[in-house]
């Protein structure tokens with residue numbers, strides 16, 4: 758009798774929508790930004806990645822929940838002076854060599870800088886590498902001067918230096934976009 762009522766109680770709690778939502782930690786969009794025509798001096802390196810005028814881009818303050826093996830998309834970035842990032846890295850206000858394994862994380866995972874200068878372990882295709890978090894890939898804003906008229910970052914991005922791609926043994930031709938998993942080192 759006692760067990761039955763406890764069982765019913767648990768069933769009610771477990772199936773309650775609020776509990777399910779908390780369990781899944783759903784990451785919902787925070788808003789949208791509208792693409793503007795970049796001024797002539799911006800975003801001419803590779804037009805295909807620029808914000809498109811009039812197009813809506815979804816923004817996120819959160820990233821998918823972290824597990825022991827969090828799925829993400831690995832992108833290529835340069836944290837060197839004059840590299841893609843433009844400015845020095847947000848965590849330490851410094852530039853970082855392409856030969857050093859460093860990454861930027863989407864806004865939710867960057868977590869207001871709580872992972873700054875800590876390592877994460879990135880795994881793909883049976884190999885792994887430790888890389889230091891030095892920057893944010895901003896999912897919360899974009900398509901403005903501050904973001905070089907580039908769209909907001911997706912919320913599941915690990916933006917990595919060349920050293921990370923090399924350590925994972927990815928052939929040069931495939932650098933740029935790869936499904937990976939990561940965890941705090």
Ligand SMILES: *[C@@H]1O[C@H](CO)[C@@H](O)[C@H](O)[C@H]1NC(C)=O
Pocket residue numbers: 789811812813
């Ligand atoms: C973009 O979003 C605005 C406001 O939410 C909406 O009115 C508009 O139709 C959207 N435009 C496109 C191209 O989806």
Ligand SMILES: *[C@@H]1O[C@H](CO)[C@@H](O)[C@H](O)[C@H]1NC(C)=O
Pocket residue numbers: 858874875876886887888889
């Ligand atoms: C982070 O990883 C790098 C190798 O990628 C290593 O040289 C460094 O000592 C590690 N830092 C910490 C704090 O563990």
